[in-house]
Amino acid sequence: MSTTAVTPSGRAFISDNMAGASPEIVRAVAAAAAGNAPPYGNDPFTDSARRKLSEIFERDVDIFPVSTGTAANCLALAALTPPWGSVLCHPDSHINNDECGAPEFFTDGAKLVTVPGDESKIDPDALGPAVRRRAGDVHSVQPSVLSISQATESGSVYTLDEIRRLGVIAKDAGLRVHMDGARFANALDHLDATPAEMTWKAGIDVLSFGATKNGAMTADAIVSFDPALATELAFRAKRAGQLASKMRFHAAQLDAYLTDDLWLGNARQANTMAARLGDGLKAIPGTELLGSPQANLLFCRLPRHTTEQLLAEGYTFYHDRWAPGIVRFVTSFTHTPDDIDQLLDAVRRHTP
Secondary structure (H helix, E strand, C coil): CCCCCCCCHHHECCCHHHCCCCHHHHHHHHHHCCCCCCCCCCCHHHHHHHHHHHHHHCCCCEEEEECCHHHHHHHHHHHHCCCCEEEEECCCCHHHHCCCCHHHHHCCCCEEEECCCHHHCCCHHHHHHHCCCCCCCCCCCEEEEEEEECCCCCCCCCCHHHHHHHHHHHHHCCCEEEEEECCHHHHHHHHCCCHHHHCHHHCCCEEEECCHHHCCCCCEEEEECCHHHHHHHHHHHHHCCCCCCCCHHHHHHHHHHHHHHHHHHHHHHHHHHHHHHHHHHHCCCCCEEECCCCCCEEEEECCHHHHHHHHHCCCECEECCCCCCEEEEECCCCCCHHHHHHHHHHHHHHCC
């Protein structure tokens, strides 16, 4: 019987999806397996997660636990746009590059329209004309939703002022606003802001609340700040196969994730390790850090020999995907200072 080797945590830098689950979450799932509970989200675990999210966001929210970030993003967008609408997003966004057409599928054909900006963040000056482009023209898709990623795919983080400014531009034109928060906790830690300040107080209508990358096993959630969307989101979740019969196992993960600020502690650890790695790389001649890590992923330029030797030593990371010589390292809550220092030592040893 063949087995696939598991990359040791200290050498796994492809994605924070490589990390295992927090022990607290594993224990919560095991506890949820004991005894019986009502199905389809009518269980006490889902109720507890809803209460905790309402406390965290400082208002009542509707939550819909789902099994993937793709489901969270696409069901949220489907509830916010008609089939003849368009979703304005950055060219680097996950929904534009890494969802295999799922946004178009779940929205019944709404079009993704990209809006540029530096550091993978939408430029307000570019968004201004985009929200009104061919509005009212029956021959064209109609601007309907603005989707922003927080943190972005390049590791940058929108400031609160930037989110508010984009939200005002969108709302003034009649658009709804969605936030892809696959790394929501990492962005929140960087800003030292409150969840409310980074979402509904800044104009966000629906949030894709990520947990899987930050310690959960198989659970993310749609968090809606607009009660009028609850019914449609519920039906769309069911129709998409995301209304789990044993929802308590998704909800137990979210409940444990939110208990005693586990989610924030995990994100802080991942961010701190990324900053440590970035500082170390800047001090190594022959390497070039691209930008400053704001969340838990960073890009750098390494010599070809260095990359090849790191791979030969068992390190895993994306390379040459964006351009020759460009490497992406992603840290997680499982990485330790020793892990980072060993990687930096390997880079030093193999950089001419």
